[in-house]
Amino acid sequence: MHTLIIAAHPSLEASRVNRKWLEEAAKHPEQITISSLYEKYPDGVIDIAAEQALVEAHDRIVLQFPFYWFNSPPMIKQWLDEVLLEGWAYGDGVDLFRSKSIGLAITAGGRENDYRPEGAFRYEISALLTPFEMTADYIKAKYETPFVWYGVNSRTRDEEIERSAKRYLDYLLQTQANSIPVESK
Ligand SMILES: Cc1cc2nc3c(=O)[nH]c(=O)nc-3n(C[C@H](O)[C@H](O)[C@H](O)COP(=O)(O)O)c2cc1C
Numbered sequence: 508m509h510t511l512i513i514a515a516h517p518s519l520e521a522s523r524v525n526r527k528w529l530e531e532a533a534k535h536p537e538q539i540t541i542s543s544l545y546e547k548y549p550d551g552v553i554d555i556a557a558e559q560a561l562v563e564a565h566d567r568i569v570l571q572f573p574f575y576w577f578n579s580p581p582m583i584k585q586w587l588d589e590v591l592l593e594g595w596a597y598g599d600g601v602d603l604f605r606s607k608s609i610g611l612a613i614t615a616g617g618r619e620n621d622y623r624p625e626g627a628f629r630y631e632i633s634a635l636l637t638p639f640e641m642t643a644d645y646i647k648a649k650y651e652t653p654f655v656w657y658g659v660n661s662r663t664r665d666e667e668i669e670r671s672a673k674r675y676l677d678y679l680l681q682t683q684a685n686s687i688p689v690e691s692k
Pocket of ligand 1 (some may be wrong): 516521522523524525526573574575576577578614615616617618659660
């Protein structure tokens with residue numbers, strides 16, 4: 508299964524985890540292609556035809572981003588708005604995504620316990636990610652269980668980041684989507 512990562516980190520140079528994840532993923536060009544939006548499009552203008560061609564060439568798309576204000580950074584939303592066009596992604600007779608799956612790979616500052624009804628953030632992360640699930644549903648793609656790495660902050664140790672990257676690679680290189688459960692700590 509050839510996987511396309513659509514990555515969006517507004518300041519990748521300051522990132523620890525997302526940057527490490529992309530560095531490790533880049534070591535597997537046979538199986539993984541990376542489109543890192545803020546790096547590719549510093550002026551904020553997405554090449555829609557190029558992104559659509561990438562999607563067409565892959566059967567699994569993973570949106571990778573740090574969780575910002577309980578959502579994705581804006582370029583993920585921009586990518587969805589501008590690339591998933593009617594007549595190409597959805598609409599009469601369109602079934603491009605029927606054979607594709609969409610996954611999410613997210614780093615979060617909050618701990619898993621925060622994302623509980625009794626926790627600080629009250630909602631499960633799966634509930635907060637519902638718009639992504641519905642988007643996949645709308646275009647008839649299979650929605651994978653999100654890969655989430657919780658509790659990332661400036662005190663996160665290098666070994667923990669190494670461990671997260673290993674697990675992320677396992678997730679990316681799996682042949683059967685959903686065979687690895689949501690990461691928890
Ligand atoms: C603008 C901003 C908003 C954030 N909002 C959230 C949030 O809503 N929930 C959360 O768990 N973490 C939040 N965080 C923490 C980030 O998710 C965390 O710093 C990031 O995942 C670390 O990954 P990195 O090392 O790749 O930058 C926020 C951080 C920033 C800078």
